[in-house]
Amino acid sequence: MRQLYVEALIRADQDVLWERTQEPDQHRRWDLRFTEIDYLPPVEGQPQRFRYATRVLPWLTVSGIGIAAGERHRPDGTRTSALRFSSAHPLSLLAEGSGYWRYVPTREGVRFLTGYDYRPRWGRAGALADHVLFRPLMGWATAWSFDRLRLWLERGSTPARTLGHALAELVVRTAVVALAVALAGSAPLVAAALPAVVPALVVAAGAPLVGALLLAAALFLPPLPGTPAARRCLRRPPASVRTPSLLTDLTRKELRA
Numbered sequence: 001m002r003q004l005y006v007e008a009l010i011r012a013d014q015d016v017l018w019e020r021t022q023e024p025d026q027h028r029r030w031d032l033r034f035t036e037i038d039y040l041p042p043v044e045g046q047p048q049r050f051r052y053a054t055r056v057l058p059w060l061t062v063s064g065i066g067i068a069a070g071e072r073h074r075p076d077g078t079r080t081s082a083l084r085f086s087s088a089h090p091l092s093l094l095a096e097g098s099g100y101w102r103y104v105p106t107r108e109g110v111r112f113l114t115g116y117d118y119r120p121r122w123g124r125a126g127a128l129a130d131h132v133l134f135r136p137l138m139g140w141a142t143a144w145s146f147d148r149l150r151l152w153l154e155r156g157s158t159p160a161r162t163l164g165h166a167l168a169e170l171v172v173r174t175a176v177v178a179l180a181v182a183l184a185g186s187a188p189l190v191a192a193a194l195p196a197v198v199p200a201l202v203v204a205a206g207a208p209l210v211g212a213l214l215l216a217a218a219l220f221l222p223p224l225p226g227t228p229a230a231r232r233c234l235r236r237p238p239a240s241v242r243t244p245s246l247l248t249d250l251t252r253k254e255l256r257a
Contacts, residue, residue, distance in 0.1 A: 143230035
């Protein structure tokens with residue numbers, strides 16, 4: 001399987017970005033993939049352990065555990081954090097995995113990037129479901145969340161507010177699609193419903209075209225600037241990106257301890 005990769009350029013202070021991504025109570029606010037993230041009591045000489053959970057349905061929450069480590073002060077000014085995670089929940093497609101975050105300061109802002117991979121369960125059926133649905137969905141959710149974080153840091157728009165923007169825009173686009181379909185499929189009815197001053201034949205002839213234009217606008221116009229969008233993030237890693245050694249140092253044995 002190809003590693004999932006997402007990168008966003010965030011014009012914000014690196015310390016603030018670190019806090020919003022490393023503090024569990026801040027992290028869970030912007031990351032669509034998690035409903036809960038909590039640190040577990042520390043154990044001397046061991047990496048930081050944490051528990052995570054995702055509400056899949058209103059009555060179903062899937063949870064797991066993980067370990068994490070971070071390097072906040074590196075000679076080149078970059079920062080790195082790495083983690084390993086696993087879930088014993090029988091309904092979790094994700095069995096175990098690992099990943100990292102990198103913070104790379106530039107003159108334009110901080111390149112905030114992640115790379116991660118995981119092993120699905122349920123044998124061949126799970127591998128197929130992961131390839132067709134779950135992995136693309138995870139990649140999209142990661143990128144959407146990164147852009148949501150960017151809007152929080154750059155514009156001051158809270159994650160709750162930007163989620164509201166996204167839902168409102170989704171409702172509007174859905175309504176436009178419904179209108180477009182109605183125009184394309186019932187042009188004579190549309191013409192009859194309009195005032196007599198509008199030539200019925202012109203309306204009838206133009207309704208399918210108007211419907212097609214509305215459909216194209218709803219499907220292809222980019223999201224508004226204040227709405228999170230996965231398409232604003234880089235989804236393929238540059239050739240120079242390498243897995244940090246910090247991740248190698250986190251062993252599966254520590255995760256299962």
